[in-house]
Amino acid sequence: MDPATEETSDMAKSESLGLFLRIRPLLQSGVRVDRNPRFRRKSAFEPWFQxxxxxxxxxxxxTLSPPLALERGRTKTEVYDGFSQVFSPDSSQEEVYEKMMRPLVEDFLKGKSGMLAAFGPSGSGKTHTIFGCNRQPGMMPLALQQIFKETSDSTRSLFISIFEIRCEGGKEERVFDLSPNGVDLTMHRSTLKGLHEVVISDWRHGEFVISQALLRRATSPTNANSQSSRSQCVINLRIVDDKSNGEVNDQANDGVLIIVDLAGAEREKRTGNQGVRLLESNFINKTSMVFCLCLRSLLEHQKNPMKPLEKHFQDSLLTKYLRDYMEGKKRMALILTVKAGGEDYHNTSCLLKQATPYMEIKFNNEPSKRRLSPSFVLKGYKEKLEVIQ
Ligand SMILES: Nc1ncnc2c1ncn2[C@@H]1O[C@H](COP(=O)(O)OP(=O)(O)OP(=O)(O)O)[C@@H](O)[C@H]1O
Incomplete structure (x- = not known):
């Protein structure tokens, strides 16, 4: 293909935000008598699938249907369509990995940056999806296995850093490095000062580093989840050609893959949180709100470029850190996790209404490579000259 044509088609190349949906299975305790007395009488006699x-x-x-008690002709069944993939309650971690994560990892290995964020209400399975457990390893451990399988005979090294953003005393946002010997971190613009990177020797080492970091992560029992994440957790994977001595270098394969496990938004009524838990919950809800405002503003700006891209990213440390993604400069995928029980209807409905429009967001695929080729520039000059003459 002529370089100029190649450049033009490259310019036009953009891709949509990958929006995935995973429905958490009703756990043993999910086949429950609803806590909400409005649903209790009917639902106690209904089989679980109803x-x-x-x-x-x-x-x-x-399809989303209101529980019988809410129906009364007002709220109808709704269809939400256009997801990159819907994962049913019985989908395995491997299935989610193959359809959602593998393409991101493959691109990462080719040097293309990307980000995956898990987003959904508390207890809906974000941490399970990202990290999993021994018997059902999640996206992180499966990604490590793939990375080491595909780089075993190359001269590349993998670096991992992992940190969390918490709210101290309900007032101040703080960033903690979760790697061994990790300390408090400060953010300057969108960069974290002092974030420690660990060179990973093989996938088991990577798993060990992550599992140790998770032990340091802030979690607490709440009504929605016996081990609820009380912080936003971010993992960075960076792959570097050994010839570049670990330095970020234009010539090297310097793709970055960011994986974010957001703390789940919580409704006060549902969780019954009080005191410190309530302050944490306010922080968690605020970060989720800012995250959504960024994406909404990006979408509105893309639909109508006259509308300015608002600087909502400044309102939380997480979105500051993820600025390039929040501004559509790098590509991103979201996995929405939801619970499908009758009493989860409101949370699920709010999330789907809020997040499904994001599937229209577009990203420039490879901004760093979009330099104009000399033949393209020359052609432009020639055309201008012809117009002047
Ligand atoms: N797909 C699944 N299969 C089996 N168990 C699951 C699945 N998803 C979630 N769970 C279980 O549900 C519980 C809550 O999940 P998890 O802690 O991942 O939720 P979360 O969305 O991260 O919540 P929070 O925002 O409060 O941290 C856990 O016990 C987890 O093991």
Whole structure:
């Protein structure tokens, strides 16, 4: 292909935000007598599948139905369509990995940066999806296995850094390095000063580093989750050609893969949080709100470029750190996790209404490579000259 044509088609190349949806299975305790007395009488006699408010329609769509007690002709069944993929309650971690994570990792290995964020209400399975457990390893450990399988005979090294953003005393946002010997960190613009990177020797080492970091992560029991994350957790994977001595270098394969486990938004009524838990919950909800405001502003700006891209990213440390993603400069995928029980209807409905429009967001695929080729520049000059003459 002519370089100029190649450049033009490259300019036009952009991709949409990958929006995935995973429905958490009703756990043993999920086949429960609803806590809300409005649903209790009817639902106690219903089989479990009738209690579900969300069902898979196709591999890309779901139907959301209000519980009987809310129906009364006012709220109708809705269809949400256009997801990159819907994962049913019985989908395995491997299935989620193959369809969602593998393409991101493959691109990362080719030097293309990307970010995956898990977003959803408390207890809906974000941490389970990202980290999993021994018997069901999540996206992180599976990604490590793939990375080491595919780089075993190359001269590249993998670096991992992991940190969390918490709210201290309900007032101040603080960043903690979760790596061994990690300390408090400060953020300057969108960069964290002093974030420690660990060179990973093999996937087991990587898993060990992550599991140790998770032990330091802030978690607490709440009504929604017996081990609820009380912080936003961010993991950075960076792969570097050994010839570049670990330095970020234009010539090297310097792709970065960011994985974010957001703390789940919580409704005060549901969680019954008080005191410190309530302050944490306010912080968690605020970060989720800012995250969503950034994406909404990006979408509105893309639909109508006359609308300015608001600087909401300045309102939380997480979005400051993720600025390039929040401004559509780098590509991003979101996995929405939801619970499908009748009493989860409101949370699920709010999340789907809020987040499904984000699937229209576009990203420039490879901004760093979009330099104009000399032949393209020359052609432009020639055209201008012809116009002047
Ligand atoms: N797909 C799944 N299969 C089996 N168990 C799951 C699944 N998703 C979640 N769980 C279980 O549900 C519980 C809550 O999940 P998890 O802690 O991942 O939620 P979360 O969204 O990260 O919540 P929070 O925001 O409060 O941290 C855990 O016990 C987890 O093991």
């Amino acid at each position: 209690k579900m408010c969300l069902r898979v329609k196709t591999s890309r769509s779901v």
